[in-house]
Amino acid sequence: MINRDLIRRKIVQLTYAYYQNGNRNMDNAEKELFFSLSKAYDLYNYQLQLIVEITKEARKRYDLEVSRVQREGGDAPSQKFAFNRFAVQLEENKMLGEWIEAKNSSWDDDIEVVRRVYTAVVESDIYQEYMNAEEDSYDADREVWRKLYKNIVMNSEDIEAMLEEKSLYWNDDKDIIDTFVLKTIKRFDPANKANQELLPEYKDMEDREFARKLFRATILNADEYQKYMGRISRNWDFSRLAYMDMVIMQIAIAELVNFPGIPATVTINEYVELSKIYSTPRSGGYVNGMLDAIARSLIETGVIMKELPERPHREQNVQRRAGRGGFGVHSGAREGQQRRQRIGQPRYRNNNGNDWNDNNGYQYDQPSYDQPSYDQPAEPTAQDNAAEEEK
Numbered sequence: 319m320i321n322r323d324l325i326r327r328k329i330v331q332l333t334y335a336y337y338q339n340g341n342r343n344m345d346n347a348e349k350e351l352f353f354s355l356s357k358a359y360d361l362y363n364y365q366l367q368l369i370v371e372i373t374k375e376a377r378k379r380y381d382l383e384v385s386r387v388q389r390e391g392g393d394a395p396s397q398k399f400a401f402n403r404f405a406v407q408l409e410e411n412k413m414l415g416e417w418i419e420a421k422n423s424s425w426d427d428d429i430e431v432v433r434r435v436y437t438a439v440v441e442s443d444i445y446q447e448y449m450n451a452e453e454d455s456y457d458a459d460r461e462v463w464r465k466l467y468k469n470i471v472m473n474s475e476d477i478e479a480m481l482e483e484k485s486l487y488w489n490d491d492k493d494i495i496d497t498f499v500l501k502t503i504k505r506f507d508p509a510n511k512a513n514q515e516l517l518p519e520y521k522d523m524e525d526r527e528f529a530r531k532l533f534r535a536t537i538l539n540a541d542e543y544q545k546y547m548g549r550i551s552r553n554w555d556f557s558r559l560a561y562m563d564m565v566i567m568q569i570a571i572a573e574l575v576n577f578p579g580i581p582a583t584v585t586i587n588e589y590v591e592l593s594k595i596y597s598t599p600r601s602g603g604y605v606n607g608m609l610d611a612i613a614r615s616l617i618e619t620g621v622i623m624k625e626l627p628e629r630p631h632r633e634q635n636v637q638r639r640a641g642r643g644g645f646g647v648h649s650g651a652r653e654g655q656q657r658r659q660r661i662g663q664p665r666y667r668n669n670n671g672n673d674w675n676d677n678n679g680y681q682y683d684q685p686s687y688d689q690p691s692y693d694q695p696a697e698p699t700a701q702d703n704a705a706e707e708e709k
Contacts, residue, residue, distance in 0.1 A: 319358075319359055319362055319498055319517035319518065319519060319520075320355050320358060320359060320519055320520055320525060320526075321525065322525065322528060323494065323588070324355070324358060324491070324494055325355070325525065325528060325529045325532070326532075326569070326573075326588055326589070326592060327490070327491075327494070327592065327595075328351060328354050328355055328358075328529070329351065329529070329532055329533050329536065329569055330565065330566060330569060330592055330596055331354070331490065332347060332350060332351050332354065332533065333533070333536055333537065333565050333568070333569060334561075334562060334565050334596075335350075336537060337565070344534070344537060344538070347533070347537070348530065348533060348534065351529060351530075351533050352526075352529070352530075354487050355529065356519070357485055357487040357488065357491070358487070358491045358494075358495060359519045360421065360423075360485075361481070361485075361487075361488050361491055361492065361495045362495050362498055362499065362516075362517065363414060363417045363418070363421075363423070363516075364423060365471070365495060365496070365499050366408060366414055366499060366502065366516070367414065367418060367423060367425065368425065368432070368435075368471065368477075369405055369408055369463060369467065369471075370405065370408055370409045370414075371425040371432045372405075372432060372435060372436050372439065373399075373400065373402060373405040373406070373409065374409075375432055375433060375436045376399050376400040376436060376440075377400040377401070379400070379436075380395055380397055380400035383395040396449060398448070398449060398454070399440075399445070399448070399449065399462075402459045402462070402463065403456045403459040403460075403508065404456065404459040404460040404463050404503070404506055405459070405463060407506060407508065407511065407512070407514065408506070410511070410512040411512055411514055411516065412512050412513060413514075413515065413516045414516060428480050431476045431477060431480050434474075434476050435470065435471065435474055435476065435477065438470050438474065439466055439470050442466070442469070442470055444462065444465045444466055444469060444470075445462070445466070448462040456508045460503060460504075460506055463503055464500060464503045464504060467496075467499060467500060467503060468500060471496075472496045478492070498517060502516060502517060528577075531576060531577075532569065532572055532573055532576065532577070535572040535575070535576045536568055536569045536572040539572065539575075540568060543567075543568045543571040543572060543575075544564075544568065546571055546612050546615070546616070547564065547567055547568070547571070547608065547612065549615070550608060550611045550612050550615065551608065560597050560598050560601060562593070562596050562597040562598075562601070563593060563597050563598075563601050563604060563605055566589050566592055566593050566596065566597065566601075566605060567589070567605060567608055567609060567612070569589065570585055570586065570588075570589035570605075570609050571609075571612060571616075573585045573588075573589075574609075574612075574613055574616060574622055574624070575616070575621065575622060578622070578623060578624070581624065581625075582613045582617075582622070582624040582625070582626050583626065583627070585609075585613075586606065586609045586610060586613065589605060589609065590602050590605050590606045590609070593605040610626070610629075613626055614626060
């Protein structure tokens with residue numbers, strides 16, 4: 319489950335925190351990286367467990383209604399949702415059960431959150447359509463939970479607030495973990511019964527080694543990578559640069575230099591997207607242009623043996639664009655401030671993407687050589703800026 323998209327995101331967070339916090343101990347920082355990755359896997363299982371807990375709450379309500387009908391008379395309640403076949407299979411799942419036992423995981427302390435989410439579920443049109451539908455099948459049971467998770471659970475403010483209290487790591491992870499939960503629901507097969515496979519924490523040691531090597535290279539070779547950035551932007555003041563942009567580019571350069579099997583276009587695309595998440599509204603265009611220029615310089619000097627598509631005829635250097643104001647701190651620099659503050663606090667206290675292919679099973683973030691190439695030379699257009707402002 320822990321793929322390279324999630325690893326890159328964690329390394330951005332941990333690298334930023336490493337420089338913001340006073341104690342710059344490489345070994346402890348690496349332990350924090352793997353601890354934060356393990357917490358992401360915990361969140362994946364915890365959200366699956368929530369489906370089970372909501373179903374148990376439905377069962378309690380069903381039992382109470384049965385007792386009431388027996389005392390007072392009336393129509394028997396429907397057991398369709400309380401004994402939803404997908405949810406029952408998930409409840410009996412061996413992998414989830416082993417994780418719950420190993421972590422001693424429980425929603426008991428947050429039962430009010432479970433009840434509020436259950437109420438939102440039964441009041442939804444999705445629930446009403448499911449309960450009123452004539453179809454009674456496993457596929458319908460699984461599909462209603464996919465819809466409920468996507469529309470109710472994923473958007474629950476109660477859950478978001480609770481997760482933030484539970485773990486400092488979880489809120490930044492929730493969006494990507496939610497996609498894994500949805501794909502897990504879709505993948506369930508009644509024929510597998512309790513042996514249905516969930517996503518493992520790591521596919522193999524290769525992804526774990528990718529995390530370790532990329533993080534160490536980013537920190538230990540920081541001076542060298544910052545020189546690469548300095549050469550490309552030598553005509554303007556580095557202090558005007560959003561600090562998160564520098565962190566993201568430093569990690570991207572580490573990946574360009576140390577992982578020859580990952581195409582330069584893939585690396586640039588990944589970190590451009592991360593800059594849009596963690597930095598300023600126009601950072602995507604800036605990081606794109608800088609990394610394009612840096613990668614070309616590294617290729618020309620023989621530091622890396624990779625390829626990039628030819629630039630369009632309007633090729634210009636990054637320095638001149640910077641002079642037009644595109645690469646400094648702009649009026650939108652406060653966008654994303656809350657996220658940066660979260661990851662910049664001394665939060666890492668414990669010093670101790672993968673896309674799913676429905677035909678072939680779990681696929682784990684191998685470099686995609688046919689990804690659309692990034693914009694060149696990456697200066698934001700008026701439409702880009704309007705789109706960013708709208709977001």
